[in-house]
Amino acid sequence: MLDPLKFAKKGLIGLPPYVPGKPIEEVKRELGLEHVTKLASNENPLGPSPMAVKAMGEELLNQNQYPEPGAPELKAKLASKLGITPEMLFLSNGGDNVISCAMHSMINPGEKVILADISFPTYERAAAIAGAVVVKVPLRNFRYDLSAMRREVDQNTKMVVVCNPNNPTGLLTDADEMRAFRESLPEEVVLFVDEAYYEFVEAPDRYDTIDAIKNGLPVIALRTFSKLYGLAGLRLGYAIAPKELISVMEIVREPFSASRIAQAAAIAALEDGEFVRQSLRLVREGRRYLEAEFRRLKLDYLPTQSNFFWVRTGVDSRELFQQLLRMGVIIRPGYLWGCPEYIRVTIGTQPQNEHFISALEKVLSR
């Protein structure tokens, strides 16, 4: 028998695996259910952008050819939409891979990466694989405690990650606080702002990462085609950053990290204004409906700026997860983040939201 410990890099064995939302197919198979509502992975319940689907179909016949590694057409389109230049963009195989590329290209073993506890778990894994010393600063009342994070910054610190809005809370960090925080950081410290849910923000005042980046600050903003554009299965995410930081990330990017189909789909999705409007409307209407239902059920929830809610149910989320599953509803239990009485639930279509609420009400009334 070979011993994995002898082969793995130091610190890798024992890293907790990423726990994805339970797939619909698995639940249908295991429980023999025909109708399953998945509200566990913050996916777009309307499906993919129809214009993207059409473009993917048309691109199928070109699959014998490698994609253009620099994705010039997509970058030009994105850059003009964002008011930046294409050199300020890094495209890759999902936001997850953007996180890995940033950490693997910038962090030397032993350098400090400061994260919030609780947030998206991928940062910790990517930082640990890069050999970083990970410092996790607890949220305060579920909000980022930027002062406490600032106190952790020392000469050995390379990166601070802020997920904005945060996953799993859905909360946005105050724009003035973010600006002051960036100003207080040393020049060599990278501020990585994960904006995977950026498009769902309704609050008028949000930290403007692009403005900071245009001013030459070492800020990296992560965005993705997985959520608003309904292309999670396709795997396409991007970073916006000063071109000098992009050039560093490019060193570790695999040459064809954005496939031909992904590039074609993304170009079309950016044109699909109707789908974007429908998706945003659905999230906004779903927010109002679910907020009213949570109030009716006397459940505490956080005022989300995203496409999911963080809700305190007052019961063990492990048990609640199983009971909801048996009724065909998949949510994300809070114990995964060390909050056993909480759940994270994605805003779905109105019938999905109603399915979730009726199942939740039944379970809680038992």
Ligand SMILES: Cc1ncc(COP(=O)(O)O)c(C=O)c1O
């Ligand atoms: C906060 C956050 N960042 C990044 C991602 C990664 O997104 P993707 O790899 O699908 O682009 C997710 C996905 O759920 C997320 O919630």
